[in-house]
Amino acid sequence: MAFPVDLRRCQLLGLAGTAFLALGGETAGALPVQDLLAPASAQAALGLVGVYFGVVLLIAAWVLLGRLVRGPRPPSPRALLLVLAVWTAPLLLAPPLFSRDVYSYLAQGAMVDAHMDVYAHGPAQLGGPLADEVAPMWQHTGAPYGPAFLGLASALSGLTRGELPAGLLGMRLVALLGVALMALALPRLARHSGADPAAALWLGALNPLVLLHLVAGAHNDALMLGLLGLGLVAARGRRPAAGILAATLVTLAALVKAPAALGLLAVLALQLRSGRRPLPAVLTTAGAAAATTVAATAVAGTGYGWIGALATPVSPQNWALTSLLGRATGALLHHLGSGLAPLAVPAWHLLGLAVTALVVALIWLRLRLKPVYALGLSLLTVAVFGPAIRPWYLLWGLFLIAAAAPETSVRHRVAALAGVLALAVLPSGGPADLGQLVLAVSGGVLGVVVLWQAHQAAQAPAPGRPA
Numbered sequence: 001m002a003f004p005v006d007l008r009r010c011q012l013l014g015l016a017g018t019a020f021l022a023l024g025g026e027t028a029g030a031l032p033v034q035d036l037l038a039p040a041s042a043q044a045a046l047g048l049v050g051v052y053f054g055v056v057l058l059i060a061a062w063v064l065l066g067r068l069v070r071g072p073r074p075p076s077p078r079a080l081l082l083v084l085a086v087w088t089a090p091l092l093l094a095p096p097l098f099s100r101d102v103y104s105y106l107a108q109g110a111m112v113d114a115h116m117d118v119y120a121h122g123p124a125q126l127g128g129p130l131a132d133e134v135a136p137m138w139q140h141t142g143a144p145y146g147p148a149f150l151g152l153a154s155a156l157s158g159l160t161r162g163e164l165p166a167g168l169l170g171m172r173l174v175a176l177l178g179v180a181l182m183a184l185a186l187p188r189l190a191r192h193s194g195a196d197p198a199a200a201l202w203l204g205a206l207n208p209l210v211l212l213h214l215v216a217g218a219h220n221d222a223l224m225l226g227l228l229g230l231g232l233v234a235a236r237g238r239r240p241a242a243g244i245l246a247a248t249l250v251t252l253a254a255l256v257k258a259p260a261a262l263g264l265l266a267v268l269a270l271q272l273r274s275g276r277r278p279l280p281a282v283l284t285t286a287g288a289a290a291a292t293t294v295a296a297t298a299v300a301g302t303g304y305g306w307i308g309a310l311a312t313p314v315s316p317q318n319w320a321l322t323s324l325l326g327r328a329t330g331a332l333l334h335h336l337g338s339g340l341a342p343l344a345v346p347a348w349h350l351l352g353l354a355v356t357a358l359v360v361a362l363i364w365l366r367l368r369l370k371p372v373y374a375l376g377l378s379l380l381t382v383a384v385f386g387p388a389i390r391p392w393y394l395l396w397g398l399f400l401i402a403a404a405a406p407e408t409s410v411r412h413r414v415a416a417l418a419g420v421l422a423l424a425v426l427p428s429g430g431p432a433d434l435g436q437l438v439l440a441v442s443g444g445v446l447g448v449v450v451l452w453q454a455h456q457a458a459q460a461p462a463p464g465r466p467a
Contacts, residue, residue: 005064007075007083014061014087018211020054021427022094023047024443025216029095030102030429032164033132039428039436048436049443051097051427056447058087058208059419066415069202077187080201084183087206088176088215096168097216099390099429103133105220106167108143109153112302118143118150119305130162135429142309146255149220151300168218175218179210181226182399188233189403193372203411204402208422213392220256221392225399227253228260232372232400235270240284243271247288255296258306259382259396262375264289265364269371320389322352349387356385376400380414391421 027037028047037044065083068075075083096102107123107130116125122140123131131139143150152174160166183205187197204210214222231249234242246267253260264285271281297304326345333341360378367374380397383389398414405411426432426440 005067007065007068007079010061010065010068011083011086013064014058014083015090017054017056017058017061018087019090020050020057021097021212021216022054022090024050024052024054025094025097025427028427029097030100030217030427031095035095039433045439048427048439049446052423052440052443053447053450055208055212055422056444056451058211059422060447060451061087062202062206062208063419065206066202069196069198074196074198077197077201080198080206081183084179084201084206087211088179091211091216092172092176093169094216096218096429097427098212098425099217099219100133100135101429102168102171102218103130104135104138104143105145105149105153105171105218106157106164107131107134108145108150109155109157109167110162112150112154112300113157115301117305118302119309130164130167133164142305144306144309145220145257146306147297147300147302148252148255149223149257150302150306151296152223154300171218172215175214175220175222178220178222178224178226179205179214181230182210182222185226185229185233186399186403189229189372189400192233192236193370193404194406195404199411200403202402203415204399207395207398207402207415207418209392209395209398209418212422213390214395217392219392221395224253224256224260225395227256228263229399229403231263232266232270232375235267236274238274238276240276240280243267243276243281243284244288246270247285248292251289251292252296255293259379262360262378262382265378266371266375269368269374273369273371320352320387321384322348322387352385352387356381359385370404370406372400373404373406376402376404391424394418394421 024047026047027043028045028051031037039045039048065080069080091097104123107126108118110130111118111121111123111126114126119142122138122142123134124139125131153171156167156170156174160170183201186200186204190197190200210222213219214225227249231246231253234249235246237243237246247264250260250263250267253263268281268285271285272278323345326348329348330341330344333344359381363374363377363381367377376397376399378397379400380394383393383396386393394414394417398418401410401414405414423440423444426436432440
């Protein structure tokens with residue numbers, strides 16, 4: 001007998017998972033400095049076990065929900081949106097999880113509000129309690145984000161008057177807005193691409209990475225992807241106004257985080273497919289993008305320093321493929337006594353950018369008639385071969401692959417990768433020591449044991465009924 005699966009069981013199992021995430025995060029999350037506990041303390045240890053117990057429950061709920069979506073009577077997109085809302089609810093007031101980036105957002109917003117050059121100086125220049133919350137790695141580093149996001153962060157800073165609890169809640173609401181826009185766009189993009197809207201929502205919005213990093217981590221990638229998805233939906237219109245709106249929305253997404261600028265290629269391709277002539281489509285797209293950039297930069301008051309700050313996410317110890325190869329090459333050259341060792345990491349980064357450009361060009365040459373899918377693969381390529389990577393960067397491409405992938409095998413591969421990466425970061429956002437790894441694994445194993453016992457109980461015959 002198979003484990004019984006229905007929508008309500010999936011909903012409750014995922015709710016239990018995110019509830020444990022929220023509770024464990026109260027002692028093991030990316031807490032404000034004054035609330036941080038020693039990793040070896042009993043409370044922090046219990047919280048870490050609870051978080052990973054919750055992550056395993058959430059992944060299991062998502063996998064079981066995927067079985068329903070692929071089954072003979074799949075749930076409707078509306079029912080899946082309700083599941084997303086239920087799973088998200090416990091995370092609304094939870095502390096930040098899996099990253100301290102949200103503190104950087106708040107500090108950078110306060111810097112813009114104070115008319116400081118956020119691209120020339122790091123949060124240390126701001127000083128005070130808010131800057132103290134930023135991870136040491138980024139204290140002296142300029143912001144890598146565009147004026148659209150920094151203008152929003154500045155407005156939030158003014159609204160909350162620098163109060164940390166209100167700022168954290170505000171940033172989480174911004175992330176939730178982005179996730180809502182993603183969920184709104186996914187079914188529409190799927191129908192346009194000939195894909196199943198329910199399957200697109202399952203992979204692109206109910207994915208554990210979305211809940212763990214975009215909601216619980218409050219990352220601005222949610223807003224970037226939400227605006228990008230909405231822009232691609234608008235690009236399907238036949239009228240010139242639709243093209244202008246699409247280019248404006250995608251440009252705003254790029255002014256949150258730069259990789260979304262590739263979406264302008266998809267906007268142009270979608271307009272051409274809708275019957276617009278090439279020259280007017282190019283002029284409209286370029287004009288709307290330029291006007292939006294100028295207007296957003298003027299409103300935010302940040303200037304154009306973000307163009308030169310695009311390398312900011314590159315930390316010395318990040319685990320991007322090109323960074324790993326660069327460090328290994330540098331160590332080898334140093335061992336051999338070569339003076340070229342310091343050039344190894346920059347050289348690999350440049351090679352990675354060249355490979356990215358080549359692969360993206362090949363993708364568009366081959367899939368130019370499937371622009372949404374081509375864009376998804378392109379953004380995934382940028383994440384994989386770029387100079388920096390985080391687990392949530394996978395969502396750049398996964399979001400659009402969920403909406404437009406023509407093959408089930410592609411969806412299965414990215415789903416498996418997402419499930420693995422959901423386990424890759426500690427809830428504090430910091431590096432792991434051996435003791436923390438043991439606790440995390442213990443929490444995960446506990447989750448597996450509980451699920452196995454539930455499976456066995458479901459298979460056991462009812463009293464009075466033969467086995």
